[in-house]
């Protein structure tokens with residue numbers, strides 16, 4: 094699509110820091126070269142000369158980047174079998190000596206591998222690691238490392254959304270498609286600096302795809318006019334190895350905007366040629382404009398979105414129909430499993446496994462098991478409720494033996510403080526990925542390597558394809574994520590998507606060094622703030638495993654009392670507060686969600702004596718006087734947790750002050766202002782919650798804890 098690239102104008106984007114100097118690059122190796130020139134120039138404080146691959150002798154101290162195809166030098170310095178081991182997107186970084194010259198080689202099997210290696214090398218420099226005896230070999234554990242960008246929902250990073258002033262009348266979303274109002278002329282196909290800043294950031298983490306629109310999908314994204322805009326974006330992101338995908342609505346074929354190619358409801362039979370033909374034609378049209386288009390994400394029969402069940406079919410029928418339509422084009426379908434129905438189940442968390450489990454297990458005419466097609470991913474969010482600060486793993490992980498399963502994590506902080514609270518979610522992603530499912534075989538024998546990460550990366554069940562998805566926290570805010578520390582969550586997601594076995598503390602250290610300072614005191618202080626921040630949030634919002642206690646709509650403030658209207662979202666559905674105690678009984682005496690887990694977790698969660706205390710109220714209605722590990726009563730412990738959570742935020746606010754001499758004034762002040770709001774809002778969670786629970790417990794606030802404000 095080279096012609097399209099040429100027509101794109103490139104304007105200065107006001108959202109970016111002055112002088113960010115973004116430019117469109119044409120090739121992936123061009124991107125790698127530019128990163129090195131910019132990165133080395135900045136880090137070493139001097140210009141970096143560039144020579145081409147066929148330059149005869151390598152200068153001492155040079156950095157050579159490429160593939161065996163792009164550079165004969167790579168072939169001469171790196172053994173083919175070493176390179177073969179890192180696969181399509183992996184890389185090697187090596188220190189090499191030739192005669193008197195010592196230089197660094199960054200090699201990939203593909204240009205993208207070389208770009209990833211370049212970023213890894215720059216990260217070593219930026220974090221001040223030794224680079225004189227390098228022998229790095231890396232490859233991603235998961236094949237598709239994706240973002241879902243809900244451009245219209247749960248957006249806390251837009252200049253409008255964050256309440257810090259609109260930018261040229263734009264919506265706050267990162268991508269600007271609108272040609273109306275003040276933003277006209279800045280809309281796609283015009284490529285804004287911030288798209289390139291984003292692309293560079295995502296490529297530096299190895300993220301290789303982005304589904305650009307909300308799962309509550311607007312059919313506009315499938316219209317010809319929009320596809321032309323999407324193609325321009327795809328062209329700009331392509332050198333960075335980032336492919337585009339779209340969320341779609343199951344009934345899009347009936348939208349009159351697609352006339353004359355419009356279907357009627359009666360033509361939506363998933364086994365009919367009309368339905369499949371429509372999706373095939375639309376996908377072909379997209380592919381003609383975007384040759385490397387990834388595929389479609391579908392939220393069906395979920396929260397009012399249409400789906401196959403509206404026409405008498407199940408999720409397998411619907412997913413396979415669209416999958417069959419796009420399979421000849423090499424595209425995938427991500428079918429979300431976020432389904433619930435409190436009118437049918439005594440516990441809405443049970444629905445997903447009940448609907449998807451049997452399809453995964455179904456015996457097929459050829460005797461094999463599992464009905465979902467090979468190019469379908471079931472995309473399952475963690476946790477089973479809805480991205481709460483702490484949830485147990487989704488019981489479907491490890492249970493889908495015959496279906497590709499993608500893990501969906503939330504980076505945007507919908508329930509975790511939005512753009513106000515400093516909550517580093519690396520440890521949460523790590524907890525989920527490293528939780529053992531204790532999956533067993535048909536004889537009840539424990540299987541090896543069945544952590545959630547093993548399931549997602551395919552080593553456990555040998556699924557043909559693997560994917561992990563983060564709901565993005567991108568917007569048009571100057572810093573792209575709204576809160577400066579929101580960037581850490583994007584960084585952590587990307588690093589863990591690349592290698593889920595990484596330690597979230599190490600990730601925090603790297604991010605701090607790359608973002609704030611390499612000064613030891615600053616690194617130690619910021620890392621300490623980050624590492625306790627998620628547990629603190631859990632403590633003052635929803636301690637000891639209590640689910641969703643948010644006020645209606647906004648998902649920021651607490652309101653444990655009943656909402657008018659929706660029963661299955663009302664906090665009382667989850668807290669079950671009464672004079673006996675607090676929490677949702679999901680043990681065998683209650684809804685028995687516990688039974689959806691493999692036996693060992695079933696027993697652990699199902700028994701109040703063995704359930705981890707941080708999930709206590711997720712699985713049990715806990716009597717106020719229940720004795721906790723600390724020796725306190727449940728009531729006393731509960732109050733203590735709320736108080737500890739808030740105290741941690743106070744400590745973060747005070748600690749941040751000590752960094753003033755080391756941090757630039759603008760970012761220092763912006764974070765300071767957020768921490769002040771954070772502290773007040775954390776105290777609000779504690780006070781609102783504890784005062785409400787007190788009405789049920791009838792117990793006093795324990796005296797040895799600091800008084801409520």
Ligand code: GCW
Pocket residue numbers: 243246247307308309392396431479
């Ligand atoms: O909990 C809900 C969110 C919705 C979201 C939905 C989902 C995009 O509040 O904003 O819809 O989850 O994941 O589909």
